Amino acid sequence: MDLAEIARRLELETLYTDYAACLDSDALESWPEFFTEDCRYRVTSAENYEAGLPLGLIYATSQNMLRDRVSALRDANIYEPQRYRHLISGIRIAPDRTAGVSPAGGQDGSGPDLLEVTANFLVVRTMQDGAMCLFAAGRYVDGVARTGAGWKFAKKDVVLDSRQIDTLLAIPL
């Protein structure tokens, strides 16, 4: 691994760490900023994903749709106070493979501008009364683009190992 690769790896690890911190600290207004303007974001199950079925429990095809999701969570939807704790690990960068989405943003000429990245996640959900559950486990199957403002998600498939959601899915994963 050369220094450029090590630097890129650290940048991507920071991206995922910051992404988790954003969702886990209720900074939802910043969540869309992790994505490109014409991003695709989808939450689905491994069952759907492996069968090639296109459904998303959350399905967005622009950064503005993610902003709308946050507005609805703040002002329209009703759900009990709760928090997530994301544990993200096992980040893998596909070697010399670009993800199947169009890149957005600028290019600085220092390697591929669109990477296919996968990572595992566990999410523990804690309700206001302290009840905790292992809410979600799965993997991210992402297209990460290098833009003028750093690495952004051009595509994020949140692939849940289970098809069962406990009660509801409010805060994004």
Next chain:
Amino acid sequence: MPQALQSPLKWPKEGNARVPYRVFADPEIYRTERDRVFLGPTWQYLSLADELPQPGDYKTTFLGETPVIVTRGEDGQIRAMVNRCAHRGNLVCLKQRGHTEDGLTCVYHAWRYDLAGNLTSVAFRRGVGGKGGMPDSFRLEDHGLKTLRTDTFAGLVFGTLSPDAPPLSDYIGNDIGGRIGRVMRGKPKILGTTSQILHNNWKLYVENVKDTYHASLLHTFFTTFRISRLTTAGGVAIAESGAHHASYTYGEQRGDNATSDQLYSEIHSLHEDYGLKDPRFLDSVDEIGDGITLQILSVFPNFVLQQIHNSIAVRLVLPKGPDETELQWTYIGFEDDDAVMTERRLQQANLVGPAGYVSMEDGAVGGFIQRAIPGAEEECSVIEMGGREHAPQPTRATEASVRGFWNAWRPLMGL
């Protein structure tokens, strides 16, 4: 005559306009309704016929909590049987769905059944070297899987274990049947599935589905964007028995917006300045051509068909205990959908399901009621919007179809 409950329940004199909270929490009632409702004379949704396109295809599901296998036989017929080996009671099919070329074989002792549930062979039936084996009196034909009556309506497969259930089309009736047909008008194409675990009795979710009153009050997303208000034209159709219902809403605001705003102005949910940055996901077309943009339909006891704009889904409400329910969703389009239509359905699926803009609250509200029941088992909910009857009404500001559910449930339960 159904056997009485050990701790008797006297139904309130107000009839279907009152429901004792005990019915949502009492294990004895739960156990009793398993026999009288789910194994009783009701038809329950099992599958889309198109989920099993080829002979040899099978899937597993439940009749209440009873495990069921649904198959398509070599003759093309869809059949269903209890997923319990006639030998020692093991689950015959373990997978959610699959395909078999040589029938169904129990993993425990390799008893084999054909796709109609007939026992075709027993391993070591003649023993080994003349020793052991089944007695000569053992007859394969006496030991098949228990079979369900099955029938298909508009591509939806239903089943029952009761010989007393009327024919399926009579059970559903012409009115509700027509409202199923207006949605299921093509060959379905599955877009995906999901499921929710609800921490409440199954009937609290069914009440929620049949409750046309709450939609624009609990689900503030709709109200905020004037997608659906009780002041939008619509109504509720209810089967004569009360068992099934279909609520419907017309797309255009047929009332007066200013009056509507005033009616809603004191309700927490109205946000005048709220706007979507990218409303493309709400682009919908009147694909059926009758102006109805929302239709929520239920078939007693636990089937739901949803048309929310162009998002079409079937929902199955499965009891998992007195205070736990699994809600399964299958989202569909149709074979003749073009790419634009499929994308539209996927976008609008954001409205429903566990993360749905207008349905996530439904996943939680039953649990909120369940948590408030302890100490109130002898008290009752009040279901009087729109009177005490369960006749169809040309408005959704009514709880008539909720009363209809209880009108169908109570005789089965002897309550």
